[in-house]
Amino acid sequence: MSSWPDTRLVELFGIEIPIVLAPMASSSGPPLVSAVSHAGGLGSLPCAALSIDQARDAFTKIRSQTSLPVSMNFFCHEQPAVDAQQASAWREQLRSYFDEFGVDMDAPPPASPIRSFGADYCALVEELKPAVVSFHFGLPDVSLMARLHATGAKVIASATTVAEARWLEARGCDAIVAQGFEAGGHRGSFLAGTATAQQVGTFALVPQVVDAVNVPVIAAGGVADARGIAAAFALGASGVQIGTAYLSCPESSLPANYREALRHAGDDSTVLTNVFTGRPARGIVTRVVAEIGPLAAQTQPFPLASTTLAPLRAKAESLGSNDFSPFWAGQAAALACVMPAFELTRRLASEALERIGV
């Protein structure tokens, strides 16, 4: 494959193709991650919903498929304590659904599998030594950052504003993921708060972040084909992070109802909503989003809102209903080409290079 107009990212990560598979909690497991790394991109293993043992097992599976660079991804949110009043207020808002689906409102909700990065995950990184460690919702403290860098890993994180990008660079990030408003899944915002009306789109965000920092910038949000990749390079990015376009690959861990929803998604099928987890995230509009969202004035703090919703979701799905299912997806979902991830990665790269004309 001929060379890219900006090679900073491929050199930094030791990869051939400047395409990062977005880490996608609960959706991208070892088969998808290893296929993208094997193709020459950077596969990212989302660890936020995995216990230490599950993360180790998943990474070991990937290593049995490829020895090429892989990233491990973690969340850095504040882990909230359960506030009984908030929980009961959120349950009250959902009362009519509990009644409709015959679910016991007073049964204790399950614990959230989502965890924030700490010393235990850091020890796992020291043990497994991935080439890259990536973060959403900020960064761990200085001492953990030093331990990560001491393993030889490059550390990257999402920024949704120029101020966040500068903050990440000042704390030692080796590259920055500029995540535009179009992106599927949670906004990685950590300084910007959750004011959704001010969220910046990829086309405006990437060049402003490129101007503000010296490290390579990875464009994320709405990139789904070679045109998007070429545009990202034209805006000054050194690579792209693609999530939604990989969701329909046969290697993803999506259930059939999610795949079906993606098949029917158009340009305006998604919305930023906080009803599933308590934080704004982009997904396909389903009943609960339409009826009490997209942005409920009060939910529970991330990720607790999802635990209250969990029994409703389980009951509805058992009856074949998607009313409470979070189908995370970005605005470019309809541009996705359904094919195996290895082929998709190679095709995106060769078509982008053709377009860029190098």
Ligand SMILES: Cc1cc2nc3c(=O)[nH]c(=O)nc-3n(C[C@H](O)[C@H](O)[C@H](O)COP(=O)(O)O)c2cc1C
């Ligand atoms: C299903 C899904 C799950 C996601 N989960 C994570 C995650 O666990 N960690 C993370 O850093 N980003 C996560 N994201 C956000 C992606 O990193 C990325 O910003 C986004 O996918 C890029 O936009 P695109 O979906 O339009 O390609 C997720 C996105 C999706 C679509």
